[in-house]
Amino acid sequence: MPHLWNTLPRPLIGLSPMDGMTDHPYRHIQKRYGNPDLIFTEFVRVERLIAGEMKLLRELLYDESQRPIVAQVYGTAPDAFRGVAVLLCRLGFDGIDINMGCPSNSVAENGAGAGLIRTPALAAEIIAAARAGVYDWQKGATAWDVPGLAPALADRVEQSHARLPAQYRQPRDVPVSVKTRIGYDHPQVDEWIPHLLDCAPAAISLHGRTLAQAYSGSADWSAIGRTVELARGSGTLILGNGDVADRADALARADAYGVDGVLIGRASYGNPFVFCAHTANPTASGPFVAERYRRLSIAREHLLLFEKSLSTWPGYAFQRMHKHLSCYARQMPGARGLRRALLQTVDAAGAIQALDAYLAYRDHK
Secondary structure: OOOHHHOOOOOEEEEOOOOOOOOHHHHHHHHHHOOOOEEEEEEEEHHHHHOOOHHHHHHHOOOHHHOOEEEEEEOOOHHHHHHHHHHHHHOOOOEEEEEEOOOOHHHHOOOOHHHHHHOHHHHHHHHHHHHHHHHHHHOOOOHHHOOOOOHHHHHHHHHHHHOOOHHHOOOOOOOEEEEEEEEOOOEOHHHHHHHHHHOOOOEEEEEEEEOOOOOOOOOOHHHHHHHHHHHOOOOOEEEEEOOOOOHHHHHHHHHHHOOOEEEEOHHHOOOHHHHOOOOOOOOOOHHHHHHHHHHHHHHHHHHHHHHHHHOOOOOOOHHHHHHHHHHHHOOOOOHHHHHHHHHOOOOHHHHHHHHHHHHHHHHOO
16 A cells, blocks of 8 residues: 555645544544545544543544544653554554644643654654554554553454454554644754654644744744755655645645645634635625535534534533534624524534524524
């Protein structure tokens, strides 16, 4: 089976991994209506997964429609990365992505995520450990062979493995990539990126902000362009990320900065059409009105899938769907009232009732 990154178009336009957003239902909807070239899971802490925290498998749920799909993980313990790489291969993922860019205090201050920018030697150990785990799997390792893994979690992984299509149960090349930022408290691609390139990851996805910026200010695409120069001839693909409005914007940035691909993040909230060749203006009148209201039918599909696929998992709360519903309601006529009604719902039936009431009201205006 071909190497994941060799099967993708150039430039590729993908869905960026986003904690708390890109769960299984979100990815399914984005893939069905926008069809990004590549998608990533939410990130999962490797140490917690190895410790047997079963509910983390929820973040690794996917269906075959979402391929190619890359599992994103984070942490600081190389041994845990090695074991989790075996699990991810057994679960059938097309790639493994290591998060070295999360700016959250709870992540970075513990040395994970963007905290690894300050410890390049550890970052290199982690990449090597993940690759070693892939090699272990290629040589026959299963979840039951992962040291210290809780037996119940190993059993669950192997049950999922047995349900995979035949081609994903066979040993193959599962590439390791990295998602990071342009620096910690200031842009430092000339210092940080060469350390990563020395590890020869399959790809580096680069958010054009520092950890200190988090998501404020503007993404520095000139720093992303500089990374392309540093990576030239290395064999590592460079993907840019940050402030990308839609597919047309992504293609323009790929052309301007020479990246191999672009990831779209927040612009996809409530709008899977952001990946389409012709993205309708949701505030326009005339022929775009129908598509604007079509998003509410997609919201209905999304919330039903959310309830169906996640309600049996520990800690389930329909309220986690509220942020998605709020995004779908954005830019609708009377958005404030619709959003208020949706945020008061406690299950799919209530949310559907709120959507139907809104549409009935709009039809009679």
